[in-house]
Amino acid sequence: MNNIPEIEIRNLSVTFNMYDRGLRQKNIKVISNLCLKAEKGEVLAVVGSSGSGKSLLAHAIMGILPKNAVVTGSMKYKGLDITEKRIKDIRGKEICLIPQSVSYLDPLMKVGNQVMIKNNKSCFEKMRKAFRRYDLCENSEKLYPFQYSGGMARRALISTAEQTEPSVIIADEPTPGLDRKMAYRTLKYFRDFADRGKAVIMITHDIDIAVEYADKISVFYGGTTLETTRAENFIKGEKYLYHPYTKALYNALPQNGFKAVKGFQPSPYEVSEGCIYFDRCDKRQEKCRGNIPVSVFDNGSCFVRCIYGHSV
Amino acid sequence: MMTIKYIIKNLIRMITLLVAVTIFSFILVTSSPIDPVQSYVGAGVAVTPEQREEIAEHWGLNDKPIERFENWFENIIKGDMGTSLIYRKPVSEVIGEKFQSSMILMITSWIISGILGFVLGIIMGVFKGSFVDRIIKTICLVISSTPTFWIGMMFLMIFSVNLGWFPTGFSVPVGVSADSVTIGQKIYHAILPAITLSFSSFSNIALHTRIKITEIMESDYVLFAKARGEKLIDIIKRHVLRNALIPAVTLQFASISEIFGGSILAEQVFSYPGMGQAAVDAGLRGDIALLLGITIISSIFVFVGNIIANILYTVLNPKIREGGVYSE
Numbered sequence: 001m002n003n004i005p006e007i008e009i010r011n012l013s014v015t016f017n018m019y020d021r022g023l024r025q026k027n028i029k030v031i032s033n034l035c036l037k038a039e040k041g042e043v044l045a046v047v048g049s050s051g052s053g054k055s056l057l058a059h060a061i062m063g064i065l066p067k068n069a070v071v072t073g074s075m076k077y078k079g080l081d082i083t084e085k086r087i088k089d090i091r092g093k094e095i096c097l098i099p100q101s102v103s104y105l106d107p108l109m110k111v112g113n114q115v116m117i118k119n120n121k122s123c124f125e126k127m128r129k130a131f132r133r134y135d136l137c138e139n140s141e142k143l144y145p146f147q148y149s150g151g152m153a154r155r156a157l158i159s160t161a162e163q164t165e166p167s168v169i170i171a172d173e174p175t176p177g178l179d180r181k182m183a184y185r186t187l188k189y190f191r192d193f194a195d196r197g198k199a200v201i202m203i204t205h206d207i208d209i210a211v212e213y214a215d216k217i218s219v220f221y222g223g224t225t226l227e228t229t230r231a232e233n234f235i236k237g238e239k240y241l242y243h244p245y246t247k248a249l250y251n252a253l254p255q256n257g258f259k260a261v262k263g264f265q266p267s268p269y270e271v272s273e274g275c276i277y278f279d280r281c282d283k284r285q286e287k288c289r290g291n292i293p294v295s296v297f298d299n300g301s302c303f304v305r306c307i308y309g310h311s312v
Numbered sequence: 313m314m315t316i317k318y319i320i321k322n323l324i325r326m327i328t329l330l331v332a333v334t335i336f337s338f339i340l341v342t343s344s345p346i347d348p349v350q351s352y353v354g355a356g357v358a359v360t361p362e363q364r365e366e367i368a369e370h371w372g373l374n375d376k377p378i379e380r381f382e383n384w385f386e387n388i389i390k391g392d393m394g395t396s397l398i399y400r401k402p403v404s405e406v407i408g409e410k411f412q413s414s415m416i417l418m419i420t421s422w423i424i425s426g427i428l429g430f431v432l433g434i435i436m437g438v439f440k441g442s443f444v445d446r447i448i449k450t451i452c453l454v455i456s457s458t459p460t461f462w463i464g465m466m467f468l469m470i471f472s473v474n475l476g477w478f479p480t481g482f483s484v485p486v487g488v489s490a491d492s493v494t495i496g497q498k499i500y501h502a503i504l505p506a507i508t509l510s511f512s513s514f515s516n517i518a519l520h521t522r523i524k525i526t527e528i529m530e531s532d533y534v535l536f537a538k539a540r541g542e543k544l545i546d547i548i549k550r551h552v553l554r555n556a557l558i559p560a561v562t563l564q565f566a567s568i569s570e571i572f573g574g575s576i577l578a579e580q581v582f583s584y585p586g587m588g589q590a591a592v593d594a595g596l597r598g599d600i601a602l603l604l605g606i607t608i609i610s611s612i613f614v615f616v617g618n619i620i621a622n623i624l625y626t627v628l629n630p631k632i633r634e635g636g637v638y639s640e
Contacts, residue, residue, distance in 0.1 A: 059535075062538075062539045064535055064538050064539050088541070089541075090541075091540070091541045092539060092540035092541025096540070097536070097540075099532065099536050101532075103532040103533065104532045104533055104535070104536040105533055105536075106533045106537075106551050106554070106555070107533070107555070107631070108554045108558075108630060109554065114550075117540060117541075117542070144630045144634065146630075146631050147634065160540065
């Protein structure tokens with residue numbers, strides 16, 4: 001397992017440069033010090049609450065952030081830096097994004113036509129094959145997006161990733177709005193992608209589903225990843241999870257007591273030093289205000305960003 | 313079925329509109345201070361009160377306005393729009409003649425303004441915030457807030473008077489008999505007025521298209537197209553044009569009314585003998601029959617333009633065309 005990860009992100013920060021009242025400029029850091037690793041044949045679930053910046057992470061990798069965004073840190077694909085120029089060549093080919101809703105389909109274009117990246121025979125055949133794989137009938141190729149149900153749209157969006165042979169698939173919130181059965185069915189597709197040797201990054205806020213289908217879970221909070229751990233640790237129990245926030249998340253699940261932690265996720269407008277979870281943490285110490293060390297475990301594939309490390 | 317019902321509904325609407333327009337313009341014309349008899353005989357010519365009375369009696373000017381309207385309306389339904397006092401010809405004939413030369417003007421400028429507006433709108437929208445966008449936007453804003461007649465006068469001064477590239481007026485050369493006028497000469501005379509006229513509406517179309525394109529460029533589906541590695545030119549071809557065309561076409565047909573209004577001013581400046589000039593003359597000289605005739609024809613013209621816009625919208629937009637929702 002000492003391969004180079006398909007995607008490796010280190011200390012990624014995304015800052016938006018915007019105008020405050022009048023002409024004063026203001027910087028808002030929406031993602032800070034984010035670390036992430038996606039490996040071949042694995043599903044990595046990035047789990048976090050709404051507004052934690054999960055979608056921006058996907059957009060940052062794909063190089064489709066708005067112009068006023070400043071990205072720092074390192075992003076690597078197959079060991080090489082993802083530069084602005086390089087991502088233009090590989091996005092849609094080697095790295096595919098699967099967006100979340102029907103609004104990502106052109107409303108005036110027949111779905112079959114827009115799934116095809118180019119209007120030629122091989123693309124057509126790939127589209128047809130993908131539609132069959134995802135239970136979309138031939139009839140639905142000729143329909144417009146507004147004639148699709150939410151589940152159909154999602155499957156059409158998934159089939160866009162079958163136009164090329166990507167090695168990385170980033171799925172942004174693939175399950176909301178789907179019923180349990182459809183959600184499982186959708187996730188099964190991502191599991192299949194991974195089983196076919198691709199690296200899958202799945203951005204979601206549904207922990208239950210993530211635990212069932214993912215290999216690793218990355219816990220995302222306030223614009224950064226606090227812990228990456230193996231999915232089974234969420235089943236094994238609280239003591240296998242290290243970060244206080246991850247533990248709190250575990251205990252907040254209905255089957256584990258439904259316990260809520262007071263407070264809110266800090267907004268990107270509140271700039272703070274040190275641990276992002278400081279205000280809500282019950283084990284906080286004075287040194288949590290300083291630099292937080294990252295401790296790595298599980299042969300370097302998992303980590304936790306907490307002063308207690310993975311020893312607790 | 314939908315379409316037939318739609319067309320019938322709109323026809324009824326058009327008829328009621330026309331009746332309203334005729335009543336309203338009839339009231340306006342009859343209450344105008346211009347004495348049709350005096351304007352008919354001319355300012356300097358003296359007529360005895362008896363003669364005057366005779367003319368008035370002959371034209372039915374002594375009847376009550378209601379009766380006159382009924383009389384005129386009856387004839388209109390039969391297709392007789394009356395006789396023009398200025399031209400001493402049936403109104404339908406005068407309008408037919410004037411309409412033809414106006415049409416050349418309006419159609420050329422309509423096409424120029426449509427294409428120019430759409431292309432400029434796309435350039436501005438796609439490169440929003442860039443230097444090019446700012447320059448074109450400023451030009452469009454300046455032009456759309458400049459009166460047509462002023463632009464016409466500027467063009468006349470620059471291109472006809474100073475540079476001498478184009479004639480200063482009329483639709484045919486002076487001193488040439490009507491039979492020997494060539495099409496080339498007609499086109500040559502129509503160029504400057506047509507350009508002036510297209511200036512009145514292309515900037516609006518461009519600015520509207522710009523906003524629409526900006527919306528499209530910021531949409532989720534264009535973002536996704538980018539993420540799929542589509543190049544800017546592909547995105548424009550595949551998504552932007554398609555989505556911008558429906559509102560642009562609608563706007564283009566709705567702009568017929570603007571072109572029509574603008575043509576009156578443009579024709580005035582270039583002494584171009586079209587509908588616009590005929591309307592002004594008819595108004596100033598109390599030619600009620602001609603004025604009302606022009607009013608009716610132009611209302612039909614504008615109304616039809618708007619209906620075409622609506623129908624095209626339903627035909628082009630799949631959401632309306634294929635209203636049904638398909639489910640598994």
